[in-house]
Amino acid sequence: MLRAREITVRYGRRAVLDGVSFDVTPGQVLGLGGPSGCGKSTLARVLALMLRPAAGSLSVDGAQVRGWRQRAPRDLRTRVALLYQQPRSAVDPKLRLSEIIAEPAYATGRAGVDVSALAGEVGLTADLLGRRPHEVSDGQLQRACLARALSLEPGYLICDEMTTMLDASTQAHLVAVVNAYRDRTGAGVLAISHDEVLLERWADARAELTGAGSRPATPSPSPALRSRS
Known part of the structure; x- marks a missing residue:
């Protein structure tokens, strides 16, 4: 399990994230929504071990993360992969x-x-x-x-707005590839997007960042049917 607890990130005096906690469970897709500027991409970088938070803890399959970027053990760095919005x-x-x-x-x-x-x-x-x-x-x-x-x-894949500005057929294909990988390996997926329709169709559970520095809602099962094709 990819487990974040009380993650806080500040730029100067401004808190971009303030006490964010949730789990990315193996074999499931957790959808994370929220408006632009609420800290979704910042959170993605923390979870991918690329940005050290000001406070809070992160663990990967029970192993506590104590270093970020090149100071993180290689086996932990390679357990989490990040797909960016802007290729x-x-x-x-x-x-x-x-x-x-x-x-x-x-x-x-x-x-x-x-x-x-x-x-x-x-x-x-x-x-x-x-x-x-x-x-x-x-x-x-x-x-x-x-x-x-x-x-x-990787055991965990973080998709940070990976389908933004792509045509519908390419979006569907990328989601299908991620789903197939998840089904084959049991990987956990964090799908970050402001596209509510996409998240409702894709995610097994949902969390929300409602504003800069805010905490996400408790993840809950999505009532929508998810496409696995």
């Missing part, structure tokens, strides 16, 4: 898509990552793998970023 700001523009997908494996010294299989899983054709970010669409680049996020088979 172009999340990649090195000089790398080809094949290199973007393989980047985590190279960074962690792992061998044997099947780039072609990952590309096929997310719907990228072989001819796209040799292209650089400026040569592909936003949807194609986000598919590569999803393949990169899944390359080390």
Whole structure:
């Protein structure tokens, strides 16, 4: 379980998050909604061990997180993957898509990552793998970023507005890929979005950030049917 307790983040004197607590359960999708500026992306960075909070605690499968970024143990860092809202700001523009997908494996010294299989899983054709970010669409680049996020088979996947500004068919495909990965591995998913329709169709439970520094509502089961296709 990915467990956050009383997470507080401040920028100067301003509290962006104030005492946020919730769990991301293996095998389930937790939807996190809220208006722009309420701290959703900041929370995503904390959960991905990229931003140390001012207060609070985080644990991954019972292991307490005591360091963030490169100070976090590698096995904890690779247990949580983050998929960003803006793929172009999340990649090195000089790398080809094949290199973007393989980047985590190279960074962690792992061998044997099947780039072609990952590309096929997310719907990228072989001819796209040799292209650089400026040569592909936003949807194609986000598919590569999803393949990169899944390359080390994380136990938890944080999707931070991953479908924003993408067409409906690409949105549906990305959600289907995440669902298939969750079903196959038992991973927990945090789906962050301001799209209420998307969250109601996708999430098993819901939490809400209602404003900057606010605490989310207690996660509750979603009454809506979820698409698994």
